[in-house]
Structure formats: C-alpha cells, structure tokens
Amino acid sequence: MTQIKYRKPSVSDAKSICSLVKNNEPLDKNSNYLYVLLCHHFSDTCVVAEMNSKVIGFMTGFIPPKYPQTLFVWQAAVDSQYRNKGIAQNLVSHALDQAGSEIKYIEATVTSSNKASLRFLENLADDLKTKFSLTPLFSTDDLGKEHEPEDLVRIGPISRKFMEVTV
Numbered sequence: 487m488t489q490i491k492y493r494k495p496s497v498s499d500a501k502s503i504c505s506l507v508k509n510n511e512p513l514d515k516n517s518n519y520l521y522v523l524l525c526h527h528f529s530d531t532c533v534v535a536e537m538n539s540k541v542i543g544f545m546t547g548f549i550p551p552k553y554p555q556t557l558f559v560w561q562a563a564v565d566s567q568y569r570n571k572g573i574a575q576n577l578v579s580h581a582l583d584q585a586g587s588e589i590k591y592i593e594a595t596v597t598s599s600n601k602a603s604l605r606f607l608e609n610l611a612d613d614l615k616t617k618f619s620l621t622p623l624f625s626t627d628d629l630g631k632e633h634e635p636e637d638l639v640r641i642g643p644i645s646r647k648f649m650e651v652t653v
C-alpha cells in the first residue's frame with residue numbers, strides 16, 4: 487500500500503475535512519467555515535492523513551484553555567475503505583507529538599454505540615502504557631434528545647518515552 491503521510495492541516499484542507507465529516511456518520515455536521523478556522527488557528531493540534539495527495543482521514547483537537555496539559559480530541563474520521571488499519575490511532579499519536587511535551591493527558595468524548603471510536607482510544611492507551619478511564623460527561627439534557635449521551639475518555643498520564651510516531 488502507498489505510504490500514508492500524516493501532517494498538520496492547512497486552510498486548503500478544510501473542504502476535504504468537511505466532506506469527510508459529511509460522508510462519515512455519526513459525526514455532527516458543521517460549516518466549512520468552522521474547519522477553516524480549525525485549520526488556521528489550531529493546526530498544531532489537528533492532523534490529516536493523506537494518501538496520493540488525497541485526504542483520507544483527519545483528527546481535530548485543541549488544548550482546553552483551563553487544562554493546558556490536555557489534548558482534547560474533538561472529531562476524527564477515516565474514509566471507510568481505509569478503516570481498521572490503525573490510522574485513527576496514528577492521527578492522535580501525531581497530534582500528541584505536534585502539540586508539545588507539556589501534554590500529559592488525552593481526552594475525548596464517545597457515545598456508547600461507537601465501538602470503533604472506543605476501541606482505537608483503548609488501543610492508544612495500551613500503546614502509551616497508561617490508564618484509560620470512561621465516565622459520563624454530557625447527557626441528552628445537555629445535547630438534545632436526538633443526540634446520544636457522550637462519555638468522557640481520559641488517557642494518561644503520558645510518558646514521552648512510550649510515544650512512537652508512525653511516519
């Protein structure tokens with residue numbers, strides 16, 4: 487298989503990210519403008535996976551202002567034909583590497599029905615040889631009754647010696 491390149495997004499990647507969001511249920515849809523902003527202001531904590539110059543996966547994240555040691559993983563998607571090859575896990579590993587050595591925790595929210603999402607985060611915690619916890623965070627009262635509750639995944643503390651970024 488042609489090698490996958492992982493890199494920070496630029497503003498010109500926003501449209502590809504937005505179409506991956508549209509084509510990959512159950513991600514919440516947002517405007518192209520939001521992804522332009524993320525690619526512009528948060529490129530250090532977002533990653534795209536590219537194959538033959540095509541974006542086949544992405545991860546968006548940020549460092550919450552109140553928690554400067556945490557990388558919060560917001561959305562991630564991998565084109566269906568490339569799934570279950572560790573690409574989502576690699577995307578987050580690259581974001582961790584890009585985000586800097588002060589990051590000690592990864593957080594994300596997952597719905598209980600999204601088994602692939604839960605699994606790739608568990609695998610990441612295993613590879614980082616650290617703890618994985620899952621606790622309720624946002625209820626349907628917070629999110630609206632059409633949205634499943636979102637549980638908080640917390641991974642860490644992370645020791646840099648266990649980080650291995652796949653090129």
Ligand SMILES: CC(C)(COP(=O)(O)OP(=O)(O)OC[C@H]1O[C@@H](n2cnc3c(N)ncnc32)[C@H](O)[C@@H]1OP(=O)(O)O)[C@@H](O)C(=O)NCCC(=O)NCCS
Nearest residue numbers: 561562563564569570571572573574575601602603605606
């Ligand atoms: C979630 C998603 C990003 C994972 O991408 P990926 O590159 O396939 O992830 P990885 O290959 O790193 O890991 C997937 C793991 O989940 C497992 N998995 C996949 N589907 C599963 C299911 N239905 N039940 C249990 N495990 C499942 C895979 O076997 C793999 O684990 P393994 O390596 O231990 O076998 C991808 O499935 C996706 O784009 N889904 C649609 C969008 C989405 O739900 N995004 C996440 C919410 S923000």
